[in-house]
Amino acid sequence: MTAATVTRGLVDIRNVHKSFHGTEVLRGVDLTVQPGEVVALLGPSGSGKSTLLRTINHLETVDAGSVTVDGEFIGYELRHGKLHELREREILQRRTQVGIVFQNFHLFPHLTAIENVIEAPIALKRLSKSDALELARGLLDRVGLAHKADAYPRQLSGGQQQRVAIARALALQPKVLLFDEPTSALDPELVGEVLDVIRDLAKLGTTLVIVTHEIGFAREVADRVVFLDDGRVIEQGSPDEVLSRPRHPRTREFLAKVL
Numbered sequence: 001m002t003a004a005t006v007t008r009g010l011v012d013i014r015n016v017h018k019s020f021h022g023t024e025v026l027r028g029v030d031l032t033v034q035p036g037e038v039v040a041l042l043g044p045s046g047s048g049k050s051t052l053l054r055t056i057n058h059l060e061t062v063d064a065g066s067v068t069v070d071g072e073f074i075g076y077e078l079r080h081g082k083l084h085e086l087r088e089r090e091i092l093q094r095r096t097q098v099g100i101v102f103q104n105f106h107l108f109p110h111l112t113a114i115e116n117v118i119e120a121p122i123a124l125k126r127l128s129k130s131d132a133l134e135l136a137r138g139l140l141d142r143v144g145l146a147h148k149a150d151a152y153p154r155q156l157s158g159g160q161q162q163r164v165a166i167a168r169a170l171a172l173q174p175k176v177l178l179f180d181e182p183t184s185a186l187d188p189e190l191v192g193e194v195l196d197v198i199r200d201l202a203k204l205g206t207t208l209v210i211v212t213h214e215i216g217f218a219r220e221v222a223d224r225v226v227f228l229d230d231g232r233v234i235e236q237g238s239p240d241e242v243l244s245r246p247r248h249p250r251t252r253e254f255l256a257k258v259l
């Protein structure tokens, strides 16, 4: 193995740079996530949190640096000592290892809850419809929505839609699950039911990276809090270290605003 293929964690982000139209939004990010770890990613709006999450399943390419999941490069691969871009089919395959849940649920509106959940395992993992349905029923049960399997997204509350989105992300049995502000679009009374599902996943040992402004929740479930500011990780540590005794002035300023 060459130095570049030695990985330290399940997710390994090294010196990642990313610009949009000449503006650098990720400025050399390093982040390692260990199997079973729950990482809360915090930072002000515009600091690059969503962009960073999106690089982990190749919804964004990186300009420099590398992202690996379980030792496999996302988007690129080292061949003969050089990074080669992967073909679309390879990217889709690798993407199945990383689940993502967005702020606005992104369910297919014309499909029922259970149809939303079975779509990816059938299309990407070639599961038979009956196996996919069995898997999906189990997952909907796990998020407390077995009784809503045949409902369309518009017939569900925001909290229920987000729980379907979580079941759908789990259907590919990803190695890591990413959450991008999963409760930010919800009415306050619906936040708890979604956090309960995420808390259960954390307890089961699922590897999670969660972008959230729910500081209390981050403190409770995260093994590690990572603070991103202006495209750089400026502070990380245990929830107590970062949230109770932040060292960096920018972290203090942010916490003063959200707490």
Ligand code: ADP
Pocket: 020, 021, 025, 043, 044, 045, 046, 047, 048, 049, 050, 051, 052
């Ligand atoms: P955060 O999630 O922390 O709020 P983002 O990663 O969404 O931050 O955005 C970081 C910066 O990159 C912002 O200035 C945003 O406007 C910009 N940005 C994000 N995505 C794009 C894009 N597709 N095209 C142009 N600019 C983008």
Ligand code: MG
Pocket: 049, 050, 051, 180
């Ligand atoms: Mg964002």
